[in-house]
Amino acid sequence: xxxxxxxxxxxxxxxxxxxxxxxxxxxxxxxxxxxxxxxxxxxxxxxxxxxxxxxxxxxxxxxxxxxxxxxxxxxxxxxxxxxxxxxxxxxxxxxxxxxxxxxxxxxxxxxxxxxxxxxxxxxxxxxxxxxxxxxxxxxxxxxxxxxxxxxxxxxxxxxxxxxxxxxxxxxxxxxxxxxxxxxxxxxxx
Numbered sequence: 001x002x003x004x005x006x007x008x009x010x011x012x013x014x015x016x017x018x019x020x021x022x023x024x025x026x027x028x029x030x031x032x033x034x035x036x037x038x039x040x041x042x043x044x045x046x047x048x049x050x051x052x053x054x055x056x057x058x059x060x061x062x063x064x065x066x067x068x069x070x071x072x073x074x075x076x077x078x079x080x081x082x083x084x085x086x087x088x089x090x091x092x093x094x095x096x097x098x099x100x101x102x103x104x105x106x107x108x109x110x111x112x113x114x115x116x117x118x119x120x121x122x123x124x125x126x127x128x129x130x131x132x133x134x135x136x137x138x139x140x141x142x143x144x145x146x147x148x149x150x151x152x153x154x155x156x157x158x159x160x161x162x163x164x165x166x167x168x169x170x171x172x173x174x175x176x177x178x179x180x181x182x183x184x185x186x187x188x189x
Contacts (some may be wrong), residue, residue: 004182004185006039011095019083046070047066078185080111080112080138086117110140112176143173
């Protein structure tokens with residue numbers, strides 16, 4: 001049996017963003033972990049417009065090609081890691097929009113959260129995201145990664161090099177995601 005697919009979804013789309021470095025770090029950690037085949041999905045590259053589908057996503061009757069493409073991307077995944085900054089005490093609109101475009105494609109899949117920011121480490125964004133994911137029937141891992149004052153861990157070249165406790169949190173989150181992915185597989189069958 002092949003390994004499940006984990007999508008690392010980078011939520012920030014704004015120019016000059018730094019979170020892509022954290023998403024690439026998460027990708028490296030997940031690949032080294034070995035429990036998943038890993039894909040990096042950058043919402044800036046996906047480029048979804050503000051939700052423009054006439055029918056409710058629950059119906060899966062997508063009018064626009066960009067939504068059909070997004071649906072196929074998300075369907076491929078067995079699990080997710082959302083890498084999200086905190087903007088004004090919440091998560092980015094780009095992530096809410098990406099989630100709202102679909103419904104069934106998210107159902108009964110686990111997700112880990114990597115939040116980052118200043119002193120709050122993006123925890124308010126992660127807290128705000130959880131009920132949205134719950135409404136989509138996504139099971140959020142209890143193990144999470146929170147990175148306070150994240151910019152201090154960026155090298156001159158823009159690479160994210162976190163301290164050991166952040167690295168350990170990432171591995172613990174991946175271990176839990178492997179267990180949840182196996183447990184939720186039967187619900188998706």
